[in-house]
Amino acid sequence: MKVVEEEQRIRVMEGPWDAVSVIREIVESGQQEDPFYVFDLGEVVARYHKWKATMPRVEPFYAVKCNDDKLLLTTLAALGTGFDCASRAEIETVQQLGVRPERIIFANPAKMASHMRHAAAAGVRTVTFDSETELMKLKQYMPEAKLVIRIRCDAAEAQCPLGIKFGCDPVADAPRLLKLAAVLQLEVVGVSFHVGSGARETAVYARAIHFARALFDMGACVGHVGMRLVDLGGGFPGNHDTSIDEVAEVINEALELHFPERSVQVIAEPGRYFAAAAYTLAAVVHSKREVVSKLEDSDVAETSTMYYINDGVYGSFNCVLYDHQHVVAEPLREHDDEPLLPCSIWGPSCDSLDCVITDTRMPPLAVGEWLVFRDMGAYTLPVASPFNGFPVPRVRAVIDHGLWGIVKELWPLTEGHFMIGGRMTGPQREASPSPPPVLLEPHIPNGQQNHRALFVECALK
Numbered sequence: 001m002k003v004v005e006e007e008q009r010i011r012v013m014e015g016p017w018d019a020v021s022v023i024r025e026i027v028e029s030g031q032q033e034d035p036f037y038v039f040d041l042g043e044v045v046a047r048y049h050k051w052k053a054t055m056p057r058v059e060p061f062y063a064v065k066c067n068d069d070k071l072l073l074t075t076l077a078a079l080g081t082g083f084d085c086a087s088r089a090e091i092e093t094v095q096q097l098g099v100r101p102e103r104i105i106f107a108n109p110a111k112m113a114s115h116m117r118h119a120a121a122a123g124v125r126t127v128t129f130d131s132e133t134e135l136m137k138l139k140q141y142m143p144e145a146k147l148v149i150r151i152r153c154d155a156a157e158a159q160c161p162l163g164i165k166f167g168c169d170p171v172a173d174a175p176r177l178l179k180l181a182a183v184l185q186l187e188v189v190g191v192s193f194h195v196g197s198g199a200r201e202t203a204v205y206a207r208a209i210h211f212a213r214a215l216f217d218m219g220a221c222v223g224h225v226g227m228r229l230v231d232l233g234g235g236f237p238g239n240h241d242t243s244i245d246e247v248a249e250v251i252n253e254a255l256e257l258h259f260p261e262r263s264v265q266v267i268a269e270p271g272r273y274f275a276a277a278a279y280t281l282a283a284v285v286h287s288k289r290e291v292v293s294k295l296e297d298s299d300v301a302e303t304s305t306m307y308y309i310n311d312g313v314y315g316s317f318n319c320v321l322y323d324h325q326h327v328v329a330e331p332l333r334e335h336d337d338e339p340l341l342p343c344s345i346w347g348p349s350c351d352s353l354d355c356v357i358t359d360t361r362m363p364p365l366a367v368g369e370w371l372v373f374r375d376m377g378a379y380t381l382p383v384a385s386p387f388n389g390f391p392v393p394r395v396r397a398v399i400d401h402g403l404w405g406i407v408k409e410l411w412p413l414t415e416g417h418f419m420i421g422g423r424m425t426g427p428q429r430e431a432s433p434s435p436p437p438v439l440l441e442p443h444i445p446n447g448q449q450n451h452r453a454l455f456v457e458c459a460l461k
């Protein structure tokens with residue numbers, strides 16, 4: 001049994017619980033002062049199941065950049081997803097988990113030579129490109145690569161548009177690049193796009209899939225007769241109050257219309273979808289200050305409270321600046337019938353840019369009171385820094401006992417990843433050697449499919 005580091009262990013939760021009750025337990029132990037995350041593996045498993053149920057043709061290749069927490073990657077690898085890596089380090093990280101190179105797409109259209117050499121040596125073959133320069137580099141460093149042309153097709157509105165940086169024009173540029181690739185004797189196998197992260201338009205996927213079809217046909221005319229991959233990129237919603245039902249309907253319909261042939265493999269690179277809702281952050285109010293300000297265009301003065309918490313925009317809340325997230329703070333303690341008063345929430349650093357929420361209303365909070373922030377798993381942790389001496393929050397991973405019985409042996413998860421009982425803050429013993437009752441016997445068809453993924457799907461139905 002592989003034994004993993006103490007802080008990487010996943011606590012098996014018995015009885016009724018949710019992320020907030022776990023936070024409460026940790027806080028009430030009196031030993032926690034720093035901010036921390038609760039990571040619920042069950043949320044990732046449920047989302048994987050939902051994805052497979054709504055878009056059975058589309059294989060998720062998780063975008064590592066969104067959150068590279070090892071336990072999240074290990075969980076996704078156990079479920080059988082592939083991975084979208086943008087760099088040498090990301091490739092190394094997922095390969096260290098035992099992920100095979102065929103399950104990796106090197107989806108950075110502007111790659112560094114050293115990273116390309118590493119990818120080639122590591123056996124990673126599928127790569128994206130969107131320019132002549134990249135084709136020349138691929139010829140030099142990865143001549144055996146399976147190329148995927150990245151086109152630009154932007155959602156009408158997105159939290160983080162990506163088309164301004166990557167993606168060639170599907171009409172003006174792509175045909176020329178396909179011809180050049182053929183002249184260079186490079187093999188183009190597919191088309192990819194990214195409509196923008198946090199896309200707020202679903203019809204854009206239909207437009208992009210239509211472009212992909214046209215480029216498959218054009219590619220065949222210039223010699224790329226083996227085109228067989230459509231990569232839908234990311235852009236899928238991830239917060240608790242969102243759903244992929246509508247976007248899945250658009251995608252399924254467009255695939256049926258333009259790519260009815262099952263020989264075409266369809267993948268996507270969801271990041272936010274898997275990571276956002278699985279992580280809940282807890283941070284504590286360590287200082288506060290009353291300020292009086294005049295209301296705009298009036299002589300009326302308003303008192304407002306500035307709350308200072310121990311995580312800020314240089315830590316988890318970098319997402320406010322870089323990912324344009326609007327975070328919502330909820331007091332951990334109940335405040336029955338107390339008035340909601342004007343306030344702002346600030347991070348711990350000595351920088352005035354370090355503002356988490358500029359203007360909101362909360363019940364009066366005491367110093368030492370904890371705040372909970374949901375949906376904090378996407379584009380938070382990998383960017384956070386300990387600037388000014390404030391530590392990046394640690395992750396406390398949890399899983400429901402029933403689900404543990406199902407996933408604990410889905411490699412690369414092992415029994416050594418889990419622990420049962422004990423307090424969340426202190427040392428915890430390893431999972432008991434005698435396994436709890438398994439909910440369902442795995443049904444593994446002879447040599448077909450991905451057994452592990454199927455196992456989880458069956459068990460969750």
Ligand SMILES: Cc1ncc(COP(=O)(O)O)c(C=O)c1O
Pocket residue numbers: 063065066084107108162194196197198233234235236269270271272273
């Ligand atoms: C190439 C690529 N694929 C996938 C993603 C993940 O996107 P999302 O988190 O919107 O699913 C990104 C995000 O920037 C990206 O650059």
